[in-house]
Structure formats: structure tokens, C-alpha cells
Amino acid sequence: MDAIILQILNGLDKGSAYALIALGLTLIFGTLGVVNFAHGALFMIGAFCAVTLTKFMTWEVATGEVQKTAWGSEVPVTKPLFESWFGPEVGGALIDWSVPLAILFSIPIMIIIGFVMERGLIKHFYKRPHADQILVTFGLAIVLQEIIKAFYGANPIPTPAPAAFKGSFDFGAMLGFDPNVIIYPYWRMVYFAFAAVVIGAVFAFLQFTTFGMVVRAGMADRETVGLLGINIDKRFTIMFGLAAAVAGLAGVMYAPINSPNYHMGMDFLVLSFVVVVVGGMGSLPGAVAAGFLLGILESFASMNQIKSLLPGIDQIIIYLVAIIILLTRPRGLMGKKGVMED
């Protein structure tokens, strides 16, 4: 029982990341009809927004003193930029909170990146075959990755969460199990809550604003919306910006969970496509549901009891589930007819 609760918690957390990425991807799929292989790269750039802010705050500025290094050369003694600006206390606190602060910093950046991508490139590919879209967005993803690699190298970069969120909470003790049986890190709880808020905000935005209504109508029937004389172009751009922002936010908050590296987007790309398709093309609730479902199943599959029964099941569970769902439900969990079927 405790093991199951534990894996549900883990699954919710994994699912949060899957759902957030899949949400943005399905917005682009569903509204714009574009197969965006660069979506993983947007997630990665989000994470690097956090890295960049942390790096900036801790930029080493010379204090004027000089010390000798172990490998023989002399280097100036330095201290972090924010500490020299705001003093060790305020500066230190700001540095500690750099990841949450990066949210503010990343939203405008991601939206601008989304706008530029859509206006400069994706726009010209709406009417092109999916194959061309794959090629151009894949090319773009490689270019974005390589740019990040040129600045930050290939190794992961530690981006810690604020000290207040370090450590874990003992659910076991709270629920009456033995202590230490069900523990869960604070930051992962924050991530889950954050994901829930972002997902809720996106749904509310699409549900309760005129803009959202038009977009939902556009997802259902693009031609009619076009016929109504609504400037769908501008809205597509905004949608792309929104999707980029969601992917970016997912990345920013993910940075403390796993140190970001330049290819983290590619690691998530295939998985997020699977999630979107299992959820059903063009369905936002489907993408979110599939994200959580696959996250939880993946966690269950990594339980020792199950692994000893079916060795290697955790290696393939996601794909296996995807196959089963697609064979039993032709359009995924909540897919709409006719979207991306040809």
C-alpha cells in the first residue's frame, strides 16, 4: 500500500512534466496543424533561462585581491555579482531564489522566442506537408541545441532550488505509516502544484476568453473560423507564443529536479509526442490526462515487485501502453476525428 502511494506521488510528478510539455505541443498540433519537433528545444531553453539567471546573479566579479591556484597560475579573487550589488544577505537570498525568479524572466523571453519562431519560420509551413514541417523544425531544434551548447557546454549545470525547498516531507508519518516510508521532496510538490496552476490557467484562458473561444472553434473547424473573417493569423502567432511559454515554464521549474543540459529537450521530445498522440490529437484534456497516466504507469513499472516479475518492463512500459491504447481507441484517449489522420 505504502509503495503504491509512493509511486502515485512519483507518477504525478513525472506526469506534471509530461503533461506540461504535451499541453504546449498539442496546442501547436491542434490549432496550427504543425508537427513541431522543436518543442523539446523550447523546454530546454526554458530550463536554460533559469541557468542563465543563476549564472548572471553569480557572475564572478573581481574583488581586487589575487590568489594562487593549485595548478600554478594566479587568478583574481572573485565574488558573485548580486552579492557585490546587494550585499551578501539580500544578494545571497536573491541568488538562492533564482529559479523561482527565473519564471518572471522566462515568460517574456519564451513568448518572444515563440513569436519570432512562428512569424519567421513556422508561418510559412502551415500549408506544407507534415514531412517538411518535421524537417524544418528538426533542423531548428538542432540549431537551438547547438547554440546552447556553444554557450554552456555539454555537461549538466547544477541549478539548485531555494534552500527553503530542500529536503523532503514525510507523508508516511502523516498518514499513519512508519516514518520514512513515504517521503517526498518539497520541490517536487512545488512542481506539481505549479503544473496544476499552469494547466488550470491555460484551460481557463481557453474557456473563458473570447480569444480562447475562437481558438477552440479553430481547433474544431479551421475553415469556418477563417470564413467568419476572424484574423486567425494573429491568433496563431499568439497561440504559438503561449505554447512556447508553457514549454518554457515547464523547463524553468524542472531545472532543480535534473540539472539542465543541452540535449534534455531531445530526451523529452519523443516521449511528449507519444503523450500527445495517446491523449488524442487536438484534445487538450487528453494530453494532460495521458501525461499523468503515463507518468503514473511508468512509476509503477519501476517498482521492484513488478520488475522482478517482468524484467525490463520499466524500459518499455510507456511504449507498450501507447500501443495498447492506440489499438483499442483508434484516436487515443480523447482524440478528435480527422486531425492528423492523413
Place this chain on the structure above:
Amino acid sequence: MLGLNKKDTTLLIIVAALTLLAPFILNPFPTESGLAQFNAGYPDLMQRFVIFGIFAIGFNILFGLTGYLSFGHAAFLGVGSYSAVWMFKLLSMNVIPAIILAVIISGLFAVLIGYVSLRRSGIYFSILTLAFAQMSFNLAYSVLTPITNGETGLQLTLEDPRVLGQSATADGSIPVTNLFGAEMRSTYEMAVGPWAFQFNMGYYLCAIIMLVSFYLAIRIFRSPFGMMLRAIKSNQTRMSYTGLNPRPYTLAAFVISGMYAGLAGGLMASMDPLAGAERMQWTASGEVVLMTILGGAGTLIGPVLGAGFIKYFENIFSKINDNILHGWFAFMPDGLEDFVVTILHPFIGKGWHLTLGILFMLVVIFLPGGLVEGGQRIARLFRGKKSDDKSDEATQSTPAE
């Protein structure tokens, strides 16, 4: 000739000439010159060109004709390689049984995956194939290690039985792959002036198999079957209301292209008897998709061009380093030399991915029909304005060209 019309015969002859003369064509620069870096006429890369050409030709039979985008084709390549290496381990070092087994096993594997995946179309089909291939890869890397030798890749050892051959040669090494005694690695070298050309047995075997595959692909493209496949891509509803069952057609195309992939895998193992699990990863499946689209999906020669393009960058550009750049630009004044090297630095060596990514974007933006369209535009340029209309018509009436 050979049941082909004049245009296709010309194409086949051109391709045959290019492949057979590849050792000359790919080594245009004298060995001692700085530009020798761009020479691609060495056995391993030439083999790779034609082997990936076969892979892409086969993929195009599925994707180019039926429009079904498989994202798991590398699985068949991997299965073909494993089968071939097992044949070398158990039977003999002759490549023929290995290649035959590779084609058969990958064909069976394709029947299995195709039968299930083809129940869905569009992106759902793509994801099903992707899921199967990723499962194969993940299992091959871990749980199936006794069969696949996991991370390292399946390789030959001195202890292999090789019932029809020998476990080890007289001098205690592992025997090499051969075709009835002719070693795949044997290379004839020819020096002409400052040039050096290498003629490799393995390459010519691959090249001939590639030409046969290419010829078969032309026949399939031009056959009633090929027309049916194009009809499926065009309108499946009409297809079934015309009394035709699309499923066996798509399955046949899927299996044929799976067998092409298996053939490529078997050849790869024959040239270099090691089968790595990475061959089955989604990136490898993605690579053949990119090759086909880059060259021009649905065209006969496009996939081969795309395969050559990507493999060239992977093998040639990744080997250029700053040192070599300095060598090229040594004639410049020091400051300028360093400046030029600094500018080029991000695009070479470890930056070959970046160059490739940029080229993907440029090609797809400016040449919507892939490299083949680039070729057509150049041809049109040469032919001049007077024949402009004609060539337009030609491309229009034969969309499969």
C-alpha cells in the same frame, strides 16, 4: 531496356555510372592537397553511402508512395544486422547466407509490426511504429543482452563455432567476411598522378546490390502495384469503394521496405561485423526520414542523394578540426587567419550538427521538393528559357519522378 522506359533507363544508367565510378568521383582532390579533407572516396564511407542509399530507397517505397510515415524503420535495420552477425558467428563468414537471413528475419519482423501498426493511419501509425522500434532498442540495450550483447554491440569472437568455416584463422585472428573467398575488406589501390583511388571489394558488392535494389524500386514505382500505392496515398476512401483492399497493399509496401532496411542492415554487418543497438534508436529512424525528405520524398533518386548528403556531413565535417583550418588559411596574414578560423570554428568538428541543422532548414525552406528539386532547377537553368515550359510539363505529368 530491362522493361524500363527511356527516361528511367537513362536514370538507371546514370546512377550505375556514378556508383561504379564513385572511387574516382568522390576523390576529386589530390591526396597531398589541403582539400583532400573533402575526399570521401575511402571504402568505409563509400559503403555507407550505398548502404544508407538502400535503406532510404526502401523507406521511400513506403513513405514516398503510400504516405505512411514510419518512425521505427531503424528497427528493421538493426534486426537485419543482428541476424547477419549471428550468421557469421554460427555458420560461416560468407556474406550471402548472412544477407539472406537478414532480409528474411527483418521481413518477418516487418510483417508483425506492420500488421499491428497499419490498423491506424496518419500520426497514429507513426507513433505505433515509433513505439515498437523504441521497445526493440530499449530491450536490445538491456534485457536482451544475451542475444544482442547490449551496449557494446554484437561482435565476433574467437570462440564462435562457425560450423561451415573456422573459429579462428591460422595466425589466431578472427576470420574476415568474404564472398566465396573474396574478402570484403580487400582493396585495390591505384595511383594516378597525385591522386590515389581505392577500389574496395565490399564497396562493389554493396554497389551492385544497391543498383539491383534501385532497379527493383523503379520497377515497383512504375508497376500497377506502385500505382495502387500512390492511389492509397491520394485517397483511401475511393480506394476501398473501388473494390480494393488498402491493407494488404500497405502491408506489402511496409514489408518490402522493411526488407530493404534488413538488407541494408545485413550489408552493414557484412562490411563491418558488429551490430550496435543504437542502430535501432529513434534517432536512427529519424535519420532515414530526414534523408528521404531532404532528398525528395516520392522521387526515385532523392532518398539516395539525401542519404549521401547526411552521411557526408557526419563523416567528413566532423573530422575537420581547427588544426586543419589553420592549414587551409595559412596563406593569410596571422590576424586574419585566426579570425577566419574563429568564424568557421563553430561549424566544423564538434559543430557538424549545427551545420547539418542549418542545411536542413535552408533546403526545406528554399527547395520544397528537396535536393531533387535543386537538381531540377539547375537543369532548367542550363537548358535555358526556351525549354522552360516543356520541363514544367514533364515534372507535372510524372509526379513520381
Place this chain on the structure above:
Amino acid sequence: MTKSNLTRRGVLKTGAVAGAGVALPTIFTASSAAAYTNEPTGSSVTLGFNVPQTGPYADEGADELRAFELAVEHLNGGGDGGMMNTFSSKALKGNGILGKKVEYVTGDTQTKSDAARASAKSMIEKDGAVMISGGSSSGVAIAVQGLCQEAGVIFMAGLTHSNDTTGKDKKANGFRHFFNGYMSGAALAPVLANAYGTDRKAYHLTADYTWGWTQQESIAAATEALGWETVNNVLTPLAATDFSSYIAPVLNSGADVLVLNHYGGNMVNSLTNAVQFGLRDKIVNGKQFEIVVPLYSRLMARGAGENVKGILGSTNWHWSLQDEGSQAFVKSFGTKYGFPPSQAAHTCYVQTLLYADAVERAGTFNPCGVAEALEGYEFDGLGNGPTLYRAEDHQCFKDVLVVRGKENPTSEFDVLEVVEVTPRAQVEYAPDHPMFAGGNLGTCNPGA
């Protein structure tokens, strides 16, 4: 800067001049005109450095490449000579190898067996490389080692830690300077027993591929011999990025030590996740919960940030070593690049020098001569104390470092501190040790 002009076939030049446009059938099997594959006949010799330039290990590969460039510079008489001055053998004179100027070509392994072999093949076939070195994973090392055996060139392995490289997959043409899983276990276990006691229950998380398995086997055997109990060993997928579902059940298993048999990105993520779960703040069985990372890479450890503090592991070499050889190497590397070298860089530099030295001593580039010169060779002054290249399996035997994540790092390079230098005698094993059994070195292949 060396001007590399990639001469391969000096041998062909004569023929070419004479033939002047006429095809001259010189040979029919691979380079049979020469005595061995890619025999250097001109004034220079080409080495092939095959390192990961793309993918997750690109930074490690870049560091290896720096070390190679430095080694070539020193071999050709440039720079301050580095470890050539401290090396016990004085055969190298700074005039290249056997008087031939050293040139090199580079390639990208992509950390994939296939790509690595393709790249190595192109170096052998196109560029005429007579030795291949580098690499950052065991799969790649074993694949390339097999290729070099077939092609008849020497392979000087880079970073490869699997027992198999010089165990069941050992090859006569391949040589490994880097230590292995067994040595990690043998060096680490006593230190662990000292620090955490002999009554410990260990929970292993192991990367689900050959390297992970051999390391887990080695560590478990070594720790069990000292009284530890292995509670569980869970295999994790290579592609895993989030290890939460593997780490969460650890506390519940009754284990009080977590052993992470992961490398690179896997290690960074699993360690970060484990610390996130607060495992190290827990008391289990009345003891402080501990985490162990048997194979450390400083470059990668940096990615885990503060999480490595106080965590024990082993490493092949570390720049803070105070012996003369290490100091000389750190100095010349640091002067040239501005930061200290990694263990991967050290191994690659040393392997290049060892190869060059063996050629000098053998008086030939012939792989069989070189192999003979390396087999059973005792040397010192290359940073790891007195070292033996054992003839039976081509594995180097030398001291192993046990390190700990530093509590108060002074710079981003100052991540690890050396806890103990485990003497060579303690990590030695018989060539037919069960963990290394099943292989066959075969005979050296000169190609041709």
C-alpha cells in the same frame, strides 16, 4: 600550430611519379605492400584521436582532445615537455616518434559504437592512422578495440571502466591505462568499511547495460567481503532522466547505504534526485544514511553541484595529486588552457606518451613490435606511481584514488578531494579472475 597535411600514402608518391597517369596495380589486399597497416614511410606519422564531440559526453571528449593536442605538442618538442620530463623512460626526445613528426586526425564517436567505428575506420582507411585512441564509454572502447584488432592498428583506450574491456572482450591490439570496476571495488570497499562501518546494508541502483552490471558486480563483491549486505540491486534504464521512482523506495527497504552505479548524465541525475529526497538527512538502522558513487568523473560531478559534497567514490587520477608527474602535467595543461585537466584528459595524454615511448623502444611502428614493448612494461612518473602494463590482459596496474566530494570548494574545478591513494597491490587480481574470464587476447594483428 602543426600544419596537418594528412599525408597518407607517401608510398604512393614514388609510384605516382613514375606512373604519371597510368594506373599501377600495386596491391590487392589491404596494404599488403607494406609490412603492416599504414606503415608510415614519409617524414611524419599520423595518430587518430577518436573522441565524443557531440552528445552527452562532448565536454569530456573536448578535454580528451586538449590532452591529445598537448601530448602531440610535447612529442614534437613543443611546450614545456610536460610528463615527458618525469616519465621513467627516457626514450622520447621531443623529435616526434622515431624521428617522424607526429600529426593527428580527429573524429566524433558520438558515444555510439557504430559511429565510433565509422570514424575510426575513416582514420585508418583515409588518413592512414597507425594508432587510434580516445573515447568515453566502454561500449565504444570495446567496439573500436575490436575494429583495431581486425584492421591491424594499435588501440590505446581512453576512458573505459568496464571489466570487459580487458576481460572477456580483451584484444591483443588493445591497451587500457584506465582502471576498472574491479579496482574501484577493491579500492573503495576498505575505505567505505572504515568510514561507515562493516555492518551496512547496501541498495544498488545500476545502469542497465554491460558497464553498469560489471561495476555493480565488482562493488557488491568487494563490500560483501568486508561484511556488508547487499539488500537489493535495481536496474535502471539508460534513457531514464528522472530517478525518483527508483529512489523513493530505498528507505523502505531497510538499506542504509545507496550505491549509484551510474556514470555521466545518469549519475548527475540519480545523485541529484537522491539528495532531493533527503536521503542523506535520514537515520536508518541507527546509522546515518550514506550515498556512494563508485566511479567519479570530476567534469560530470560538477553537474551535480552541491550534491556531491561528502560523497565517496573512486577515480583514476586527480589534478590535485602532488607527485612530480601530475604536477608537471597540470602545470603544462593549465598554462595552455587555463584550467586543470580531467582524469579523461590525463589518461589520453598518458596513453599517447606510452604509445610513442613503446614505438621508440621497439624501433618500429609495427603493432606487434609496439605491443611487445608495452606488454609487461613497468614505468613511473606518469601520475599514478609505479605502473605495470600486464602482458596477460593489457591492463595497467597502478594506485587507485579514493575521493570525496569537497565540502568547501574554492573553484568550479575544485570539486573532489583525495581521501586515500590505494596501493597497487591491493587492487591487483589474477588474469583469470572470474569477473574477467571468458575472453581471449588472441594474437597481435599487424594487418597487411
Place this chain on the structure above:
Amino acid sequence: MGILEVKNVNKRFGGLQALGDVNLSVAENTCHAIIGPNGAGKSTLLNCFVGKLIPDTGSVMFDGQSVLGRTPHEINQMGISRVFQTPEIFGDLSVLENMMIPIFAKRDGAFRMHAIENMHNEKEIVEAAEQMLEEMNMADKRHMHSASMSRGDKRRLEIGMCLSQQPRLLLLDEPTAGMARADTNNTIDLLKQIKDERDITIAIIEHDMHVVFSLADRITVLAQGTPLVEDDPENIKGNPKVREAYLGEAA
């Protein structure tokens, strides 16, 4: 006994009764029209004939054999061809190729692996296709990319493709929907000609009364999923029930 016998067909979609107790008999070599207001269930009924839908209860017999549970291509092979509301042709193929495919299907059945056979050896098929194009007055367009033709031409091609299979029953689903007057008249003329010159049964669903009364020998009026009346065209015109349910509304 008609060539197509529909008995007690019911079909529900969730709470909606789309078809309720439909009985229908189409006599051989006649043109039978099914008319009715929007949402009367005409298309649902047609889809039950071709294998796209399976009724909840009842039977659909073609020439004495049940079509239920068979796939569209099997039903086509039995001798039923269908023309769609929006012309369904192979847009990426040339007109001649479009015409060849149904002829192949007629000759070779639902699947044949003719992968390396040469098109040049299929003279009979090419000739039959050319001849059909001749009959459809489309011979001059044979090398055109079929997607680039006018809607009227596409319709003509689609009908030709169906006829080339020499079906015993031709199903027409609003063949003139969305057409200009001139195209509509051309289509009517074409269909009349087909009816007169061939031994063929036609079942037509139509909205346009002009078309219906120009072609039909017999008319069934469908309202809310149930047949209201079945009679000859003259009687239908005067039937007050029909006027109320359909024509009245249309007027």
C-alpha cells in the same frame, strides 16, 4: 424481388433514432430515388448499403446476399459502386491512371501483388480505360493531374470510374450538390444517357427535385428516418403527405 432489398432496418446514434424500420426494394434496371428533408436519414441509409455503417437490426440484401458485416471493398466487388457527394477521385494521379484503377480492381480483385509487373504489358487495361474516357468525353484530358480539374469534370471522372467496373447497382449520393446549373444539367444528361444505354440499376439520393424528377422511375420519401411514401414520380408530386413533410417545407 428487387436487386436491393432493405428490411426492417433500424439504426440509433446514442439517443437519436436515425433510421426506424426502413423497408425498401429497388427493382432491377430502374432508377430509384430516395428523397427527404435534411436529417431524414438518407445518407445514413446509403452508408448501410456500402458497409460504412452496420444497422442495429434488419437486413440489407443485394442480389440475394447480405451486405451487412462486409467491408466497402467486398461490397464493391459484389457489384455496387458508389458516387460521393463531393467527388472522391485520386487527386494525385493522372486522369488516365484514375480510370485504370477500377478496371484493375474489377480484373484482379481486392488485392494482387503485381509489384514488378510492367505497365506496358497491361494493354487491355489501358485500352479499356482509354475507351471509358472516350465515352465520358474526357479523352483529351487523359494526362491531366486530376486534382486540377473542374468539379464537373471530377464528377464525370468519378462516374466514369464507377461505370468502368460495370456495376449492377450504382449508388449516387447527391451527385449535383454544389454544382453550377450548367454542370448540373450536364450531369443529368450523362446519367440519363447511362440509364438508357446500360443495364444498370441506379439508386440516387438527391435534394434537387429537378434532378429527381428528370431521372427517377420510382421514389421513396424518407422523413425522420422512416419511409413516408414509396410511389411513382407523378404520384409523389401530388401526395399531400410529401408536400407537407418535404416539398412544403422546401417551398
